[in-house]
Amino acid sequence: MRAIESRSIIMIFFIMFYVVTGCKSLEFLKSKSEIKVRDLLGREIVLRGNPKRIVSLVPSVTEILFLLGEGKRVVGVTEFDDYPPEVKNIPRVGGFKYPNIELVVSLKPDVVVISNVVGKHVAQYFERLNIPTLVLDASNIDEMFYVIETLGRVTGRKDKAEEIIANFKEEIDKIKERTKNLKKKRVLHIASISENFVAGKGTFIDTLIEIAGGENIVDRPGWIRLNLEEVVRRDPEIIITSPHAGRIEDLKKIPAYRDTTAIKEGKILILPSDIISRPTPRLIIALREIARFVHPEVF
């Protein structure tokens, strides 16, 4: 009887010991190496520690990783990646739209970052191969801050990320300060001249225009194909476009544009497309240019 008792006491003791230490060691593992991330599709992804090998299929994400000083972790990029210059030596694993799955897998990534253009089902495909995948391509300034913060957290560079965001906000405030009491100029951003495809509310360029003391003449959200009558009605004073949007000569030939203030006064700003369309802190360069162009009197 006593023997049984003592044995069961020992057993209980062992069980308790295992439970307690087991929990503790699990807890320890969790806090040490698991990183939970929510991507821009709202999916929660669990990473096993800071990823050492990242395949970035979003040029802006590549750029931000380099800015965080973590460019060495990037092992694969898209064929469109051109900034910073170091990315030239990183293997290309397909376009922004269609990654080459075999090449991505062969790089043994700890995490893959894709854009929403590629879509949820590509993310799910990678996850079935046990490769955590994040959808992180910002479509407005707040999302850009979220992406920077998330990448900072993932790579263990939280401070650096916060610093970048703070600097960016500070720059914005400086420009806002100078333009806040000035009369707003009517601005239009054209992404494609032949389709009259323009930036509406909530897009990056729209936010930059607002900060620079302008007013986007398009008040519908997102990227839209603008009715030419609307161009005549709102008469833009400034037109911002990029080299790949089309030829300015063609724009001047369109009757609706011919008599706008912007065309008559020659107020057309052409900015390189990568600095106005990529959600990275380099947007600040575009912002300064736009502000200088919209309100030359204070810059």
Next chain:
Amino acid sequence: MYRRRLYIFLVLILLVFMILLSVGIGSVDIGFKDIFWILVGKREDRLRDIILLIRLPRTIGAAICGMALAVVGTFFQGLLRNPMADPYILGVSSGSALGATIAIVFNMGIVFVNLLSFVMGVLVTFFVYFISSLNGRSSTYTMILVGVAVSSFAFSFISLFMFIKHEQIAQIVMWIMGSFSLVGWSEVSYSAPIIIAGSFIMYLFSRDLNAIITGEESAEHLGIDVEVVRRILLFTGSVVTASCVSVSGIVGFVGLITPHISRLLVGPDNRILVPFSGLMGGSFMVLADILSRTVIKPAEVPVGVITAIFGAPFFLYLLMRVRRGE
């Protein structure tokens, strides 16, 4: 009979060769020795994943879909007595494309893209069959015309979705042009049983099809209920096509030209033509898939583009021949 068996044997060898080639060739160069060790299970790493979880399922998927499309194409051409008929003629593809587009636009993920495209593909075919048999017996002409009308109706909605949600255009276009790049074991596991069972059921009717092709009246005299047989074949064919399309998107021309090429090689007897055409379609599709991922490495061309590049000129040639024959 002996010669025909030889043909089937040869095309079977062709298919096996294509499958081996497809597993051996890809964006990542993996030596044949490595592949051998991976296949016998003696290696555990990312290369193994590439062979066993990426290349193999997509190759099998391509082979099965190519086979099914060719079989269905053979039957539909005979059944509708129209050399231009293909598996999509009754509007399956447009329905499937609409289903997939809805799932893509609302970001529902991979399972729903497959499921909705399957369901919509089958529904649209039912609808076409229902409309065209409203006033009594369905004539094949009405059926084809209704198919065309319903297809353009469905595609107008796809265009509308693409216009409204332009950030998802790339995904929709990729799907419409067809691709096996995201075909994994789970896609193969739920589509293959339907496709293989369906193709086999259709094969059982190849003798009846022979009779129907010679004339519906004479088929009735042979004791074949033409209307019932046709209904069974159209239904099965549509379900098979819808499950192909739900996996790979719309891949054109395989289901159109393979039956014609096969007919030139082995003659019109469907008991031989159907299996030959199926194996031929599988080989053609696997070859197209190999090309789709190798012609402009590292990018992938949609497989539908490849099949169209080969298929369209042949289709034109065929068109000329049919015209001359009239």
